[in-house]
Amino acid sequence: xxxxxxxxxxxxxxxxxxxxxxxxxxxxxxxxxxxxxxxxxxxxxxxxxxxxxxxxxxxxxxxxxxxxxxxxxxxxxxxxxxxxxxxxxxxxxxxxxxxxxxxxxxxxxxxxxxxxxxxxxxxxxxxxxxxxxxxxxxxxxxxxxxxxxxxxxxxxxxxxxxxxxxxxxxxxxxxxxxxxxxxxxxxxxxxxxxxxxxxx
Ligand SMILES: [Zn+2]
Ligand SMILES: [Zn+2]
Ligand SMILES: [Zn+2]
Numbered sequence: 235x236x237x238x239x240x241x242x243x244x245x246x247x248x249x250x251x252x253x254x255x256x257x258x259x260x261x262x263x264x265x266x267x268x269x270x271x272x273x274x275x276x277x278x279x280x281x282x283x284x285x286x287x288x289x290x291x292x293x294x295x296x297x298x299x300x301x302x303x304x305x306x307x308x309x310x311x312x313x314x315x316x317x318x319x320x321x322x323x324x325x326x327x328x329x330x331x332x333x334x335x336x337x338x339x340x341x342x343x344x345x346x347x348x349x350x351x352x353x354x355x356x357x358x359x360x361x362x363x364x365x366x367x368x369x370x371x372x373x374x375x376x377x378x379x380x381x382x383x384x385x386x387x388x389x390x391x392x393x394x395x396x397x398x399x400x401x402x403x404x405x406x407x408x409x410x411x412x413x414x415x416x417x418x419x420x421x422x423x424x425x426x427x428x429x430x431x432x433x434x
Contacts, residue, residue, distance in 0.1 A: 277374060279386065279395035280428040281324065290374055291321045297376050298360050307358060312343065316351040317360060317372055325392040326369035364394060366423045385421065388428035395428065 281290065298317055302309040319335035320327055327335065332348055352370055355361035362371045364385055371394050377383065384399035399422055410417040 279397055280388070280393055280430060281374075283391075283430055287323075290324075291318070294321055294360075294372055294374055298355075298358075301358055301360060305358065307354075310351075312347060313351045313354055315340065316348060317355055320355075320361060320370055320372035324371075324374065324394065326364040326367055326371040326394055328367075328369045332370065362396075363421075364423060365421055366425070385423045386428070387423055387425045388431055389425055390427055390431035390434075393428055 382400045382403045383396040386395040
């Protein structure tokens with residue numbers, strides 16, 4: 235990535251994904267800043283109901299360990315436990331659902347402790363915030379720091395899938411600018427029905 239893109243090391247992605255920390259002009263960067271094929275979809279967007287979820291969990295935890303090691307960040311027990319709670323399914327969980335999940339195997343943690351761990355996980359691209367559900371999703375993909383994704387939210391089973399969205403983001407930005415609007419869009423979330431629920 236060249237320096238004209240301004241931000242590196244996960245910041246771009248953090249801004250898009252976390253949604254809270256928006257920098258005006260973020261979307262002004264040239265399209266060369268967005269690596270279109272950046273998100274590798276080696277996994278299905280919506281894993282089959284009978285898939286080996288233990289493997290998803292183990293891979294996501296191993297990925298988190300690698301990311302933390304690479305960035306010299308500490309993968310503390312609470313950070314690991316919060317990620318593990320979110321990995322209990324492919325559905326996003328609200329902060330209090332995370333606390334309930336944790337309370338099954340440890341003393342009930344204080345909300346601030348859980349929120350801090352969630353912030354850390356989001357900053358490092360391991361968890362995404364699903365704005366429309368006020369909930370948090372463990373990222374099951376090993377995608378690039380700068381990749382822009384859209385979230386597909388199944389109204390039936392509650393699962394959330396991720397798809398690459400850089401071209402969509404660029405054209406939305408261009409359309410908004412054409413109308414004289416200065417966009418600060420952070421995420422795209424699409425509600426609907428996943429393929430597995432359609433086939434039921
Ligand atoms: Zn799974
Ligand atoms: Zn992701
Ligand atoms: Zn579904």
